[in-house]
Amino acid sequence: DAPGGQGYWRSQNLPIDDPHPEAGPITIIGGYSDCNDAEPDPARTWLSGIGGARESVIQIRGNSKVRLYRLEIGEGDEDLDSDGGGIDFKGSGSLELQHVWLRNNEAGLGGGIYFRGEGGVAILYMYDGVILDGNRAASPSPGTRGDGGALHLSGTATLSMLSEDNAVYGNAVSRRGGGFYIEAPAKASIRALGEGQNPLFANNVADRGGTIATNGTGDVNGDLTISSQSYPPLRLAGNRARLREAKLYGLLA
Numbered sequence: 001d002a003p004g005g006q007g008y009w010r011s012q013n014l015p016i017d018d019p020h021p022e023a024g025p026i027t028i029i030g031g032y033s034d035c036n037d038a039e040p041d042p043a044r045t046w047l048s049g050i051g052g053a054r055e056s057v058i059q060i061r062g063n064s065k066v067r068l069y070r071l072e073i074g075e076g077d078e079d080l081d082s083d084g085g086g087i088d089f090k091g092s093g094s095l096e097l098q099h100v101w102l103r104n105n106e107a108g109l110g111g112g113i114y115f116r117g118e119g120g121v122a123i124l125y126m127y128d129g130v131i132l133d134g135n136r137a138a139s140p141s142p143g144t145r146g147d148g149g150a151l152h153l154s155g156t157a158t159l160s161m162l163s164e165d166n167a168v169y170g171n172a173v174s175r176r177g178g179g180f181y182i183e184a185p186a187k188a189s190i191r192a193l194g195e196g197q198n199p200l201f202a203n204n205v206a207d208r209g210g211t212i213a214t215n216g217t218g219d220v221n222g223d224l225t226i227s228s229q230s231y232p233p234l235r236l237a238g239n240r241a242r243l244r245e246a247k248l249y250g251l252l253a
Contacts, residue, residue, distance in 0.1 A: 009045070009046065009047050009048065010048040010050045010051050011048075011049070011051035011052035012047045012048060012049055012057045012058075013049070013052065013055040013056065013057065014047070014057065014058045014059070015059045015061070016058065016059065016060045016061070016064055016066055017061040017062040017064060018063070018064035018065065018066070018093070019062070021063050021064060021065045021093055024065070025065035025066060025067050026064065026065065026066050026067070027066075027067040027068075027069070028067070028068050028069070028071065030045025030069065030070035030071040031043060031044065031045060042070075043070075044070045044099065044100075044101060045070065046071075046072040047071055047072065047073050047074075048074055048075045049074070049076035049077055049085070049086075049105070050075045054077045054078060054079045055076070056076050056078050056082075056083075056084045056085060056086065056087065056088040056107070056114075057073050057075075057076040057085070057086050057087065057105070058086070058087045058088070059084070059087075059088045060087065060088070060089040060090075060091065060095065061090055061091050062091045062092075062093075063091060063092045063093045063119070063120065064091060064093045064095075065093045065094050066093070066094070066095050066096070067095075067096040067098075068095070068096065068097050068100050069098050069099060070098075070099045070100070071099075071100050071101075072100075072101045072103070073087065073100065073102045073103075073105070074086070074101075074102070074103045074104050074105060075104055075105065076105035076107070077105075077106055078105075078106065078107035078108070079107075079108070080106075080107065080108040080139065080140040081108055081140055081145075082108060083107055083108060083109045084107050084110045084113060084114030084115075084152075085105030085106045085107035085111050085112065085135060085136075086102040086105035086112045086135065087102070087112070087115075088107075088110075088114050089113070089114065089116065089124070090116045090118055091117075091118055091119060091120075091122060092117060092118065092119050092121060092122050092156070093120075093122060093123075094122065094123045094124070094125065095115070095122075095123075095124050095125070096125040097124075097125065097126050097127065097130045098128060098129060098130070099128065099129035100129070100131075101130075101131040101133065102131070102133070102135060102150070103131070103132075103133040103134050104133075104134045104135065105135045105136075106136045106137070108137060108138065108139060108140065108145035108146065109137055109145055109146075109147055109148055109152045109181075110137060110148045110151060110152030110181075111135035111136045111138075111148065111149050111150065111171060111172075111173070112132045112135035112150040112151060112171065113132070113150070113152070114148070115151065115152065115153050115154075115157050115159070116152075116153075116154045116155040116157060117154070117155035117156030117157035117158075118155055118156070120156065121156055121158070122155070122156060122157045122158070123157070123158045123159075124151075124153070124157065124158070124159045124160070125160050126159070126163060126166060127163045128163045128164050128165050129163075129164075129165050129166070130161075130163070130167075131166070131167045131168075131169075132150035132151065132168045132169075132171060132179075133167070133168075133169055133170050133171070134170045134171065135149050135150050135171045135172075136149060136171070136172050136173070137149050137152070137172075137173040137174070137175075137177075137181075138173070138174045139174045139175060143175070145175070146173050146174030146175035146176075147173060147175050147176045147177050147181040147183075147213070148173065148176075148177045148180060148181030149171030149172050149177065149178045149204060149205075149206070150171040150179050150180060150204070151168075151179070151180045151181070152177070152180075152181045152183075153180065153181070153182045153183065153186040153188060154182075154183040154186050155183075155185075155186060156185065156186070157186045157187075158186065158188070158189075159180075159182075159186075159187070159188040159189065159190070160189055161188070161189065161190045161191070162190075162191045166200060167198065167199075167200065167202070168200060168201045168204065169199075169201070169202040169203050169204065170202075170203050171204045171205075172205040172206070173205070173206045173207070174207065175206065175207050176207065176208045176209050176213035176215070177206055177208075177209050177212060177213035178205045178206035178209065178210045178211065178239060178240075178241075179201045179204040179211045179212055179239065180211075180212045180213075181209075181212075181213050181214075181215070182212065182213070182214045182224055183214075183215045183216075184214070184215060184216035187224070188223070188224050189225045190224075190225065190226045190227075191225075191226075191227045191228065192227075192228045198235075199235035199236055199237040199238075200235060200236070201236045201237075201239055202235075202236070202237045202238050202239065203237070203238040203239065204239045205239070205240045205241075205242070206240075206242070207241065207242045207243045208241055208243055209241060210239035210240045210241040211236050211239040212224070
């Protein structure tokens with residue numbers, strides 16, 4: 001157990017490839033002390049990448065529908081030539097996160113989450129209580145990788161982050177998108193709801209685009225929508241870019 005009685009599972013490299021998504025989603029729910037526990041504890045269960053090989057904590061492939069609830073996913077140490085320190089999703093289907101904390105994960109692309117749509121539509125849902133904190137994307141050699149500290153979104157992927165109590169803070173990259181990096185034709189919709197007093201994006205750091213960086217080409221465009229239905233409105237605070245654009249950076253190649 002981790003401090004506070006939270007379940008603690010280390011050396012995690014959990015592969016998911018759902019051969020029968022029509023039967024319903026694969027759901028992993030934390031907060032249970034054992035299999036006989038009828039009611040979950042409010043605390044998250046900790047899945048840690050400490051120990052073992054340098055791998056993502058959770059790897060999702062194929063046409064999978066996955067739900068993750070009340071989990072803390074941390075210390076994923078994927079090799080810098082690979083993707084997704086905490087979660088590595090490549091495929092189609094969907095991934096739902098609710099009351100999930102991704103912290104202190106590292107990879108070459110997508111320190112917290114690498115989410116790429118392949119072979120069909122892939123949707124990443126971030127519901128209430130999703131926190132991406134202290135994740136890092138770094139490059140093994142100058143100028144090749146190091147994009148998307150908290151999240152790298154690409155391919156036929158769509159992000160839907162339309163909930164309360166989410167936070168993206170303290171993430172860092174060696175190149176672009178300290179918070180989020182969105183590569184066309186991927187799409188993202190980010191909306192702040194409720195009465196949150198804290199900034200949604202805070203203290204993220206990059207060379208370009210401390211908060212969010214986007215990347216398109218001349219004939220392939222993505223889509224980024226940011227809105228607020230909260231009071232006070234959506235806030236960005238303390239995000240930094242070493243070279244250009246502390247908040248939003250767009251590149252059209």
